[in-house]
Amino acid sequence: MPYSIIHLEIAHKKSKELNLENKNFLDFLVWNLIVDSSYDLSELWVNIEREETHYHKWENYFEVDFPVNFLEKELKNTKNNYLKLWYYYHLQLDKFRRDNELKTIYNDDSIRNAYQIARKENAKKDLKNFIKKNNDLIEKLYNYEFNIEILPEIFKNIEKEKLKITFTNILDYMTLKNNFKKWEENENTKILIEKYFSYENHLKLKEKAFLEINLDIPYFFKI
Numbered sequence: 001m002p003y004s005i006i007h008l009e010i011a012h013k014k015s016k017e018l019n020l021e022n023k024n025f026l027d028f029l030v031w032n033l034i035v036d037s038s039y040d041l042s043e044l045w046v047n048i049e050r051e052e053t054h055y056h057k058w059e060n061y062f063e064v065d066f067p068v069n070f071l072e073k074e075l076k077n078t079k080n081n082y083l084k085l086w087y088y089y090h091l092q093l094d095k096f097r098r099d100n101e102l103k104t105i106y107n108d109d110s111i112r113n114a115y116q117i118a119r120k121e122n123a124k125k126d127l128k129n130f131i132k133k134n135n136d137l138i139e140k141l142y143n144y145e146f147n148i149e150i151l152p153e154i155f156k157n158i159e160k161e162k163l164k165i166t167f168t169n170i171l172d173y174m175t176l177k178n179n180f181k182k183w184e185e186n187e188n189t190k191i192l193i194e195k196y197f198s199y200e201n202h203l204k205l206k207e208k209a210f211l212e213i214n215l216d217i218p219y220f221f222k223i
Contacts (some may be wrong), residue, residue, distance in 0.1 A: 118197035
């Protein structure tokens with residue numbers, strides 16, 4: 001997955017196009033992040049796998065179209081709202097990253113190691129730039145109150161308090177209060193980062209994602 005700050009930054013930029021009211025605006029941003037909740041929920045004894053939250057269970061991650069899977073499985077749910085919109089957007093960004101970055105690194109341990117180091121360093125720069133203009137928004141995210149009634153079915157049986165803990169953990173990782181596992185640098189790391197994952201390339205890829213990913217969902221899926 002992309003670091004959470006990338007999901008937040010691009011979703012925040014996209015939300016301006018939607019002219020969302022304040023509550024829908026926060027819903028769109030919060031639930032754009034909590035799609036990646038399975039890691040922390042599992043620590044709270046909630047049995048939900050990433051393959052479920054990303055709609056590709058029993059399917060090859062590098063081949064499946066999980067945004068389409070999401071739409072097809074949500075057709076039976078008549079409660080159409082902004083929560084589906086953010087979910088769809090998150091999955092589209094994950095697919096974009098998979099097709100534009102991950103297929104490059106999947107079979108090369110050295111490149112994959114360089115990627116893990118570079119994406120953390122690039123995320124630090126993203127966070128610094130984002131907070132300069134949106135520090136008050138980070139505080140609002142920490143204070144967000146979950147409404148179980150409007151969640152997708154996959155989250156309906158999860159206790160509100162556990163969702164809150166999980167989301168706080170996601171924000172703590174995003175704001176670098178906690179850290180992911182560290183990957184070891186070697187003599188080739190800087191060369192590989194400059195070749196594949198420089199911050200300049202990272203910025204270009206984010207802009208490409210923003211321009212190419214749209215919210216023109218199929219006619220049968222109405223918001």
